[in-house]
Amino acid sequence: MKSFYVQAVLIIIALGLISCASSERGHDQAVEPTLQPIHEIPFPDPDPRVGLGAGLFDAEETIWNMKMLSTTPSPEDFIGSWNTDLAFKDNYAIQGSYNGFVIWDISNPEAPEVVVDFLCPASQSDVSVYGDLLFVSGEGLGGRLDCGTEGVPSAVSEDRLRGIRIFDISDIRNPQYISNVQTCRGSHTNSLLVDPNDDEYVYIYVSGSAPVRPDAELPGCSDAFPEDDPDSALFRIEVIQVPVANPEAARIVSSPRIFDDLEAPPTHGLAPEDLAEIERAREEGAFIAEVMGVERVISGGWLNQFLSQVAREEGRTTPTAADSLYLRENLQDMIDEMMASRGRGLDRGPNQCHDITLYPEVGLAGGACEGYGLLIDITDPANPFRLDAVADSNFAYWHSATFNNDGTTVIFTDEWGGGTQPKCRETDPMEWGANAIYSIEDGKMVFQSYFKMPAPQTNTENCVAHNGSLIPVPGRDIMVQGWYQGGVNIFDFTDAANPVEMAFHDRGPISAESLETAGSWSIYWYNGLLINSEIARGLDIFDMIPSEFITENEIAASKTVVLDYFNPQGQPMFHWPASFALVRAYMDQLERNRELDMQTLTRFRTELTRAERTNGSQRAQILTRLAEDFETAGPNSGNHDKLMKSAGVLMELAEI
Amino acid sequence: MKIRISFFKMVLFTALIWAGVSGCAASEQSAGNAQIEDSSAADAERARLESLYWERINASRTRYVQAEVDFMTDMIVHHAQALIMARLAPTNNASDRIQRLSARIINAQQDEIALMQKWLRDRNKPVPLVDFDGIVMKVVTENPDGTISGDEAGQSHSAGGAHGGSPVSRHNHDMLGMLTQDQLEELASVRGNRFDRIFLMYMIQHHEGAVHMVYELFAADGAGNDEEAYRLASDIYAEQVTEIEMMKLMLRDMGEQPPASILPNHNH
Incomplete structure (x- = not known):
């Protein structure tokens, strides 16, 4: 541990020097770039995440290139239950739990405050928000319609809730349970889709990974194969349509069989x-x-x-x-006869999805569906259809998907073992329980690389790839992700074939003797903060800090993005308003990637600083001239695109 | 006190970061004595919550039903047979793909066996301990008092196999999908491509048996209210359904038609 701190101190001192150097760059004509390409930056060695001491609230911790603002235990009724996913609205974080949900006021991230602790048990209680509505998933067998804590004693019971609970949160400090929609497999998670062309309805795609419930409990639920029963709950997701003004009328409107005929295309079409x-x-x-x-x-x-x-x-x-x-002579007839008689033996591919990440701005969804990753067209929200499917024998269980902002790359996670098992031991291969990164080319997914949290964990730490989100750093693809007791990390996948880890936080296990489920269920970027739902320990809030991997300008530019709400499986497209930080972030990237010579960059930076110190028409004049200079430099640079984008931002700034 | 040290580190670290990032002037920020005084009250509160945590974790392990105990007990033996099958892959010259699948099955099911054993141990139930002699499974029972009983060396655990008063499993002889000892011997006797095919056929059947056991469990009154049991069983379900699909894909790639499903229709 000691050597890490020495190292950390050295890095921090170095950083201090870098920031000093860069602020003086205008005066000396430094021509050597100071920012290193991220692939060349050395990693802490030994990895400080190895060998951390155990404890619930007093586990040993390590942190690298990020800063913890607070860690707050769950409210008393939720201690000993499992915290699950997070959704955000305004200044509130809504945290699901096997015991219900908790709403935190995060206006002061150094001291978040519990404003609601709603007891209403159901696993997993994954949450989504839209406007005044909160949607909560119920899948486990102990969830009750009346939110009772006593469980459901019968295998078939009219008290059981498996599906979606709907709450009115118009007064967010006083949520009202207004309705629910029961589904055949319950709802493991849910994905909220806002139709860009329709503000009357929102849609919820329900994915379930549990067995189909008995017909006697919810009439019409069938696990027969579709040949035998066209209404089978297999091979479909359920799409719930919610009238925003009348949420009590929410109902299942379609159950598209997006998995049908999967045997044909993915890995074994005839080449x-x-x-x-x-x-x-x-x-x-x-x-x-x-x-x-x-x-x-x-x-x-x-x-x-x-x-x-x-x-x-x-x-x-x-x-x-x-x-x-x-x-x-008769082989074909015999085969046809056998296939017809088999019915149930026919292969279908997967029959359920774990998560479906919806990215309406680009009309795409990523479905993580058992043995397959699906690319789904969602331009018509009520009738999604499959564009492509990939299978990978290194991937046990496709769990969730995250797109980059441009919709040109998609990351699938493999929740091998379901999240309660220790899949990050030294002996577990780096391809298993990892992320798989694909580029999207003409509606097809092309494999680029695997990425897994690299520090070996103990066998009392459940650890595997789990939920995270993009961080809106302009010009780069950066994701923050939870790995259960493997902690949280931040990685850059701009080069999809060569992802680079750039920050982390990790705790020791809950117990050194026995595996108790804990760790990061999910961590998401929300309005400049990184917010982590810790299964056993509560809520952690982190901030990004400048490091060799990311500059102050890039962080400042990311913080210009402001969201009204965020859902785990609904991906918003980030738009960066014009700002000086944005241009500086782009310039830092041009330097880091050796895409523009330092002399030109130094001149641009000086001019930009000069513009910032002036105002009115003088500022506009400097900015316009600078924009022209960017455009002129474009063809001779290594990244014409980024220079043109910067020029566009400068023009916008000139007009403000 | 660990928490003191880590708190101090945090403060030091934060101060260093502040000093490093904010700048060029030397910083004389101190760690903040007031915060350290506050931390003893916070320590006491966290200690209280920690004892509450363990109290509730322990209480959650008293709300199980017998069907869950049976499920864990049986599934350990069921999983153990999958280990026997998968361990043959390297020695019987399986293809790379099948060796990779087998390695995953071994890794996954060994961990699940450990988790199911922990589930039983946490509830003071007898725990089946499995061991192998080639393709013969040996099962003994670890009793709640720590003693080991029921040495069944040489006893085969398989569908239709001899079943000599096993103390651990009431009915493993009628577990759907379990291979007979003859079938295991057949699998052990073939190599290369032939092994690949037979392995996949039998493993699909074996996995379907596990899926069936999950359905049976959830059909029992009160089952699945124990969240750890629900989670374990539904994770096993999802994993095995996925692997069945993957194995069918592999068979079709070899030009073989996958076997017809042995699963009954469950929800009527």
């Missing part, structure tokens, strides 16, 4: 080399037949099964050459 192989096999006399519309070589156990069937029908125990000939 040219597959087709060539089938032709070769045909020439060699192999058995070929069409299975579900795709030609296949029929061999091995399956072929033997058919041969035996033919022989059996002829009263023989061992197939003969005649049986083989017969099979060759």
Whole structure:
């Protein structure tokens, strides 16, 4: 630990020097860049997250490149329960819990205050907000319609709530339970979709990962395969339409089967080399037949099964050459007959999604659906359809998705083991329980890299990739993420093939002897703060601090983004208002990435400072000239795009 | 006191960051004595909440039903057979893909066995301890008093297999999806591509058995009100359903039709 602190002190001193140097840059004509490309910055060694002492509220902690503003235990009724996901509205953080939900006033992030502790047990109680409405997921078997804490003693019961609870939070300090919508698999999580073209309704996509509940409890719930029952709850998500003015009338409007026919496209569509192989096999006399519309070589156990069937029908125990000939002529019919008779044995791909992240501004959703990551078109909110699907044998359980701001990259997390198991031990591969990062090219997902919190954890720390959000640093793709007892971290994935960890906070386990579920359920950026729902310990609030990985200007620019509300699975598009910080952030990035020579940058920075010190027409004049200089420098720079963007911001500033 | 040290570190750290970032002038910020005095009251409050935490965690472990105890007890043995099957992959020359799948199954199910054993131990129930001799499973019971009983060396735990008064599982002989000892021997005797295919066929069947057990559990009155049991069972359900799909994909990639589902329709 000691060496880390020495190192931290050195880094801080170095940072101090950097900030001194940069403020004096106008005077000396420094031509060497001081900001290092982030891939070249050394990582703390040894990693201070290894070997932290255990404890509930007194666990040993370590922090790197971020600052903790506060950590506050849950209110008394919620101690010993599990805190879950977070949603935000105005100056409030709404924290779900297996015991209900808690509302925190976070106006003073150094001392957040509990204003509501609403006891209403149901797991997982993941939350979403819209306007005056709060939506809470219920999936577990102990959730009651009347919010009672006694559980539900019968397997079939009219007291049980599995679905969505709806609260009126027009007076946020006094929420009213107004309605609910029951669903067949309950609601593990929920995703709130605001239709950009319709303000009368909002939509909730309900994903469930639990078994289908009995028909006797909720009529019409069926886990039969769709061949047997077209209304099966399998293979679909449920879309609830909520009339904003009349939320009591919320109802399920559609259950699109976005998973149907998944067997065809993802990893085993017939590629040219597959087709060539089938032709070769045909020439060699192999058995070929069409299975579900795709030609296949029929061999091995399956072929033997058919041969035996033919022989059996002829009263023989061992197939003969005649049986083989017969099979060759009748194989297709036999396969068709078998497929028709099987029904239930047909393969479908996944039949449920864990999370669906909705990004309405780009018309896309990322569905994390069992063994698949789905890219879904949501331009018509009531009728989503699938654009692409990827499967990955390194990925056990596709859990949630996060897009970058441009909608050109998507990150899927793999919640291997479900979040209660220690999947970050030294022996657990870095591809398992990690993030997988894909670029989106023409509606298709192209794999780029895996990223996992790199510090080995103990076997009493549940740890796997979990929830997080983008941080609106302009010009970069940066995400903050929770890893349960693996702590929280911040990483840059602007280069999707080479993500870089740039900050973290971690605690030791709850107990060194036994695995008690705890850690970060989710951490999200909300209006300049990083807010962490700690399962056992309450609410943590962090701030970003400048480091070798991010400058004060970039942080200042990120803080110009202000949201009215935020939901975990609804991704807002960030827009940065024109500001001096924004241009400076872009310039820092041009320096860091060696995209513009230092002499030009130094001149631009001096001019910008000069503009900031003046006002009125003089300022406008300097800014306009500077914008022209940016445009002129564009073609000779390494990032024409960023220079043009900066020029645009300068023009906007000139007009203010 | 750990908390004092970490609090001091935090303060020191914050001060350093402040000094480093804010600037060029030397800072003489002190750690703030008033805050340190406040911390003893905060310590007392946190100690109170900590004891409340453990009290409630312990109380939550008294609200289980017998169906949950049976589920954990049986699933440990069910999972253990998956370990036997998966451990054959490297020795029987399975393809890389199947070896990777097997490694995941071993990792996942070993952890789940540990979690289910903890669940039983936390509730003072007998805990099945499993061990293997090749493809033969040995199960003994760790009693709540710490003694070990029911040495069943050589006893096979499988569908239709001999079942000699196991102290730990009431009915593992009729667990859906369990392989017979003959089927295990068949799997152990094949190599390469043939192993891959038979492994997938049997593992799909085996996983479907686990899915069925989750449905059976949730059909029992009162089951799943214990959140740890609900979470464990629904995580196992989600994991196994996902792996079944992945294994079907693998079979189809090999030109094989996956086996017909052995799952009954549950919710009627």
